[in-house]
């Protein structure tokens with residue numbers, strides 16, 4: 001397809017129909033500038049380690065998090081699952097919050113991909129503490145499951161985009177070091193945390209043994225995640241990626257979108273957060289909304305009174321071309337993103353007030 005035809009299609013998809021999609025920040029489509037970067041990327045066979053654009057993206061991401069190596073993968077699920085496989089052996093147990101994506105939304109992969117079980121911790125909106133970890137490490141008896149990994153999520157998807165403060169993470173790191181437990185971060189939305197907090201990507205990299213980041217969420221790339229760690233860890237991860245079927249060939253076209261996303265789309269996440277806050281405020285004032293979770297970043301989770309179920313609320317918004325995610329029987333999630341504009345925000349708030 002010619003670029004000019006693509007631009008027409010792009011205009012039609014993004015402006016012509018005006019569907020307002022708040023289901024997830026994964027629904028964004030590449031802009032023309034991102035497409036141009038993709039189309040001009042030099043590529044090669046990445047299974048032979050010869051795709052210059054993927055190598056450049058991996059180096060860029062590693063450097064950003066103050067680590068030495070990274071691995072480009074098709075999805076955040078894969079980067080998390082590879083990390084779990086690399087840090088454990090079958091029969092082990094990992095510790096994570098009850099709301100974790102790795103436990104709830106990765107198809108049971110902890111057990112089916114790695115033969116590992118999860119001990120679930122009830123944290124504060126998805127965030128656990130050093131004390132939780134200390135209390136849940138099993139003693140070294142033959143009959144107890146071997147605790148061998150701690151996984152944090154930042155920001156926490158299922159808990160409304162809450163994020164950790166650095167001291168809590170440092171305390172967790174300290175106990176993990178003491179007990180010789182590796183610490184993995186599911187940082188699918190770490191950039192949403194970075195623009196709202198006082199820590200940097202390097203601060204995060206310094207605390208974790210492995211970090212998973214997504215380019216296809218708020219950063220607006222069509223595909224891609226990275227697993228970041230030491231060279232020895234990434235060497236092992238590369239092998240597991242191949243076994244999981246994630247070895248890609250000329251995927252530099254996709255990596256170019258990732259480089260573009262890291263260069264251009266981090267700071268603007270604040271706009272998504274501002275729009276999410278406005279949505280949250282508007283929702284709090286509505287009679288059919290029972291409660292709204294605090295809106296810390298770009299995720300708005302709210303409960304409906306018995307006027308609506310999640311399903312009937314979804315139906316009520318359909319005629320207005322507004323899409324959302326049902327997140328429980330009476331619970332709805334809205335996620336703001338790169339393709340959710342101020343005009344759309346105005347329209348959504350108008351519609352919500354009319355219902």
Ligand SMILES: *Cc1c(COP(=O)(O)O)cnc(C)c1O
Pocket residue numbers: 074075076077078080101102153155156157186188189214216217225
């Ligand atoms: C989206 C997401 C992932 C990975 O999802 P993929 O769709 O597999 O890329 C991992 N963790 C969290 C917290 C997420 O929100």
